[in-house]
Amino acid sequence: MSHTFDSINDKEWLKETHLKRSNRSVELGKQAINELIKQGKPVTYKNISNLSKELDPEGKGIHPNTIRTNDALYGYYKQHSKTYKQKENGKNLKPQRIELNDNMDFRKIKPDRKIEKVQRNYMKLSKQELVQRLILAEQYIAENNTKWVANYFEMFK
Known part of the structure; x- marks a missing residue:
């Protein structure tokens, strides 16, 4: 039917x-x-x-x-x-290996900076740029922690 x-x-x-x-x-x-x-x-x-x-x-x-x-x-x-x-x-965008050649110098960041301005600047960045900045910050922290631990143990020798 x-x-x-x-x-x-x-x-x-x-x-x-x-x-x-x-x-x-x-x-x-x-x-x-x-x-x-x-x-x-x-x-x-x-x-x-x-x-x-x-x-x-x-x-x-x-x-x-x-x-x-x-x-x-x-x-x-x-x-x-x-x-x-x-x-x-x-x-x-295809996932790419991020080149860590950023000229970001974390030693120059001031603790008394205006957080609102920093936040506005971060909101303007793309996701890829933010990820790169985060990786650079983590690398900087890891390297400085290693240096600090090495210096700390040098004091006891």
Whole structure:
């Protein structure tokens, strides 16, 4: 017993409705993205969705999944989203052996430095740069511990 189902998308009146909704989503999404850029906020699915509800005269806005499924809106999102670009850049990185040739001199770090400024600077670094800095710090600590232990035992000879 074989049943054939007519595709819902083949209905002419439904295509027109779908096109209207799709165009509405694109317009609202683009408005939201442009507004986020003006405000200096990150262009993310959630931010676009929330802002579109404020911009929409009906108050409905668009769902985050609409951004992914609507090709025109998704393309516009990819152009302006830094988080999307970060994910794309992260995919292309292969695990590499980290070269420990950093010019970081841990002896010059002052104990009375402004921690907030240091934190801001660390937040600007990539994950790979942070890992490299952490490895360098651990190496520095390990070498100094070895020197300290050697000097400590030299005093008792």
